[in-house]
Amino acid sequence: MEVDGKILKRLEEWQQGGEALPEFVGLYEQLLRIQVEARARIPAPEPGLSRDKASDRLRQGMPLLQWRALSLDWSAFQDLFRAVVSATGEYYKATAEAVHSLRDIARDIPPLQEVTKAWYEGSPLSAFSQPHGVDPELLAAVIHSAVRPFLTCWSEALIGLVDQEQWRRGYCPICGGKPHFAFLDKERGARWLLCSRCEAQWLFQRLECPYCGTQDQDALAYFTDDDGVYRLYVCERCRTYLKAIDLRRTQSETLLPLECILKLDMDGQGRDNGYRAGWTGTVSDG
Numbered sequence: 001m002e003v004d005g006k007i008l009k010r011l012e013e014w015q016q017g018g019e020a021l022p023e024f025v026g027l028y029e030q031l032l033r034i035q036v037e038a039r040a041r042i043p044a045p046e047p048g049l050s051r052d053k054a055s056d057r058l059r060q061g062m063p064l065l066q067w068r069a070l071s072l073d074w075s076a077f078q079d080l081f082r083a084v085v086s087a088t089g090e091y092y093k094a095t096a097e098a099v100h101s102l103r104d105i106a107r108d109i110p111p112l113q114e115v116t117k118a119w120y121e122g123s124p125l126s127a128f129s130q131p132h133g134v135d136p137e138l139l140a141a142v143i144h145s146a147v148r149p150f151l152t153c154w155s156e157a158l159i160g161l162v163d164q165e166q167w168r169r170g171y172c173p174i175c176g177g178k179p180h181f182a183f184l185d186k187e188r189g190a191r192w193l194l195c196s197r198c199e200a201q202w203l204f205q206r207l208e209c210p211y212c213g214t215q216d217q218d219a220l221a222y223f224t225d226d227d228g229v230y231r232l233y234v235c236e237r238c239r240t241y242l243k244a245i246d247l248r249r250t251q252s253e254t255l256l257p258l259e260c261i262l263k264l265d266m267d268g269q270g271r272d273n274g275y276r277a278g279w280t281g282t283v284s285d286g
Contacts, residue, residue, distance in 0.1 A: 004039070044157060047158050061169060067120050072147070155199060178279040208220075209233075209235040211238050211279075212240070
């Protein structure tokens with residue numbers, strides 16, 4: 001919540017200063033306000049895992065937060081889902097039919113539970129989206145935005161149980177999500193990954209693709225900007241890219257979720273060079 005508050009404050013300062021921000025930032029800000037408001041009402045979860053049990057799970061490559069342990073407040077989630085649908089539908093200028101279909105998915109809690117479970121476990125959403133005539137990517141985006149406050153609560157509760165030197169895998173030790181951003185820390189330039197779902201951070205190798213696991217140096221490279229602040233890691237084996245920032249070259253406080261959103265030009269650079277975002281697609285089911 002502290003990071004989210006700082007992001008909202010920075011966006012307000014930029015707007016008050018007359019800085020022109022991309023149009024999509026408006027949706028990001030609106031969704032973030034919805035999530036912050038919801039997060040304030042979510043009680044801190046009880047992990048229910050001892051350090052020894054957590055360590056055992058991690059040694060087996062199993063993320064700590066399984067679906068059955070997530071324990072969502074489904075009434076609150078339903079309201080949050082509907083709020084996200086309204087904001088997202090307005091931004092994308094979705095047809096009234098698409099917005100109605102998304103709301104129809106959330107009309108009753110059992111089908112909402114089913115589709116959210118499928119998303120969390122990385123199952124295709126076409127079985128849910130097609131009968132309602134909804135783009136599966138839009139449905140996934142709405143679920144992601146609605147579940148984020150709950151996942152970040154769990155991430156904060158569980159991250160202290162993670163032995164960073166022990167894990168070092170290409171998926172999140174908390175929820176199994178894939179990384180969508182990375183950073184090199186100030187202390188020693190070690191590379192850390194940022195989960196696309198719960199925003200947990202974990203230590204990872206510099207010379208390894210987090211998506212396919214190759215350590216072939218001939219298949220791994222990165223592009224950088226003139227100042228060397230930002231990097232676009234690419235893998236020739238699986239043709240994916242990963243955005244990153246080198247904190248050793250930054251002067252002010254860096255808000256990683258905001259950096260990931262603002263650097264969409266790097267996504268364009270990756271696609272223009274024939275790569276795809278590695279974090280989209282199936283997550284680890286643990």
